[in-house]
Amino acid sequence: MRTPLTKTCGVTIGIWLSTGFFAPVLLLLTIDLIILSRYRTGFERLSATLDPVVRELTVFAGVIGRLEEETFQSELLRSLQARLSHGTASAAQEIQRLDRLATLFNLQRNQLFLPLAILLLWGVHCGLAIDRWRLRCGSQVETWLNALGELEALCALSAYAYEHPEDPFPEIAAGAPCYRAVSLGHPLLLDSVCVRNDVALGAGRQLYVLSGSNMSGKSTLLRTIGVNAVLALMGAPVRAESLQLTPMVLGATMRVQDSIRDGASRFYAEIVRFKVLLARAEGTVPLLFLADEILHGTNSHDRVLGARALIAALLERGALGLVTTHDLAITAVAEELGERAANIHLADRLDGDKLCFDYTLRPGVVEKSNALDLMRGIGLPI
16 A cells, blocks of 8 residues: 555655654644544444454355355356356455455554554555445445355255255146145154145145144144245255145245234234235236135134135135135135135044144044133133
């Protein structure tokens, strides 16, 4: 960072040391303070934001540098690797350069070095160098991070495939929307506790209405279908004996919550989510929707009418999906739709005083509930 100003500083300090004449140094110090006051706001902003940014980018630089050393055969991986560069320098080299500039900029925080830093306008030179880096590379940082994120996601998928060699790759089909799974299970459940089920949507059947008692596995089944669809469409293996599906977008109303901050009830939050689902269903790619406890936050009369209207609107747009409910009145919707829908259920049984679940799908509507049994089981006066 040798500039005419730094040379002037050196000459001035030399005159002072050799002759004892301090006036040139005083004049130079006055000029420096004027310049520093002009850049003060920028320095304060740079000091507040530089270290956290550089710290995070330095972590990424190590990962990027490792990926840059690899030789890939896949065209996709080579294209992602090519995005981790900037001109003749790699992304890792550019980030390391920024790290060195940040280290130099922070030297002025040393009290022993501060007087010399003021005379040499050390912070100004370092700050301008950092700004030149920003103009040269700043627009590329998002590209680097996006490429790194895609590579990391692909590494995670490959690790899953390596750790689960028994899981098959799905068949991505063309034609009418479908989701056909044989022996479908949740990827996060151990084989010792994972109960698998068959699911078949398509070929005229667009909807399952899933009823069942508490803790029987309704929400878990929705998650199982959704997670395996995501894995399949990302190119990963799936937890099933086989899975055939067409390209689809996913949408769900699960874990919907009210918000004090937004002044929104659970019911309002859910219908807003349904509005998003209807918009997605309007697209060129079919929608797979998963609605847990549909319209749970309102009375039974409005729930049935609202659910009937929403389901009809989604099916008219070519969507496939599952709806779970505790309100057995909603199961009539499946009967009204004929071949386009079917009722299925998950049940439980009492073994003495203990509730037992087998998590196995059965056709039809659930015939009993367990809410009172559960309340008694934890000691409530029922």
